Amino acid sequence: MTVLRYTAFTTDPAGGNPAGVVLDAAGLSAAAMQEIAAEVGYSESAFLTQGVEGADGVVPIRYFSPQAEVPFCGHATVATAVAVAERVGAGEFTFSTPAGLVPVLVEQGPDGLRATLTSVEPYVDPVSDVTEVLDILGWQADELDPELPPYVAYAGARHLVLAAATRQRLADLDYDFDRLLAFMLERDLTTLQLVWRESPTVFHVRDPFPVGGVVEDPATGAAAAALGAYLRELGLVQPPVTLQLRQGDDLGRPSRIEVELRDSDNRVRVSGNALVMGPPGLD
Incomplete structure (x- = not known):
């Protein structure tokens, strides 16, 4: 198990909001994910609880701040989608979040990979x-x-x-x-x-x-x-x-x-x- 460190909503590593990303959190308990998020110390860390592939193209994801689980996190979703795209190729992914299904399109742009998430019904x-x-x-x-x-x-x-x-x-x-x-x-x-x-x-x-x-x-x-x-x-x-x-x-x-x-x-x-x-x- 490896924690990746990405920053989202920026093209500069010194900008944006850092997020921890665990691409294979299968088998990790909620307590273990919470402990990792606290140790990473970023505002949120994201965990793919069934790995990158997911069932039927839907990838379950959970988000933890250093203190608590949160239902949805935009910057960690963007960071995770880019991390996945770097490994399997750009395209559309659907994340199953505690708040609902969130499609994310990752495209190659002039400044690198760019992700667009579509919210649940507001x-x-x-x-x-x-x-x-x-x-x-x-x-x-x-x-x-x-x-x-x-x-x-x-x-x-x-x-x-x-x-x-x-x-x-x-x-x-x-x-x-x-x-x-x-x-x-x-x-x-x-x-x-x-x-x-x-x-x-x-x-x-x-x-x-x-x-x-x-x-x-x-x-x-x-x-x-x-x-x-x-x-x-x-x-x-x-x-x-x-x-x-x-x-x-x-x-x-x-x-x-x-x-x-x-x-x-x-x-x-x-x-x-x-x-x-x-x-x-x-x-």
């Missing part, structure tokens, strides 16, 4: 009161963008979307880790999707992830899909449209995430490159 729910979470973040109500109201958005995992009125507000992130962790556990949230809208199709995003034992994610594909569903549901963009998400800049790990909304279906497509970070470990 939904969004309005949020009536954000007083507590704003206090935890140290944000004021008048620092929110009134044109992007708070919602919980889901496209495989639940994320609370909060929009900052300025880039400076987004950049100045310093929150109470334990309080936010308790807040999120009570509401079954995976991350906060904190956003600032630069233009109608360009968004800067940050994702606190205390549920996974991580202060902040440098690239969050699941939250990107959820944000796409949110923007469409609220009529803030009009499909067909492609959005550019910029994440990780404030952490020194720039990440670029592409989100595509089609008018033919409600599912959200999230694209990005992935590449090896370094030699395998935990042999």
